[in-house]
Amino acid sequence: MKRRRRHTPPTRPLGRVASHFTREGTPKNSYRTQSEAQGAAQLAWTLHGVDLNTYRCDYCFQWHMGKNFRED
Numbered sequence: 111m112k113r114r115r116r117h118t119p120p121t122r123p124l125g126r127v128a129s130h131f132t133r134e135g136t137p138k139n140s141y142r143t144q145s146e147a148q149g150a151a152q153l154a155w156t157l158h159g160v161d162l163n164t165y166r167c168d169y170c171f172q173w174h175m176g177k178n179f180r181e182d
């Protein structure tokens with residue numbers, strides 16, 4: 111069995127910081143204001159029919175969109 115060892119995987123985000131990254135480990139699009147993020151979420155709904163939440167990120171202090179993201 112071959113294992114890739116040359117490429118180290120992207121740093122796994124920890125805990126709440128995970129909300130800053132996509133599943134692929136790349137940073138999500140960020141928005142400076144909640145209304146910008148909500149506008150983008152609404153556009154995604156209009157174009158793709160996907161329901162996205164917006165939340166403020168503890169990592170970059172900007173806003174992101176997320177699918178099925180829990181708001182507590």
Ligand SMILES: [Zn+2]
Binds near residue numbers: 129130168170171
């Ligand atoms: Zn962030």
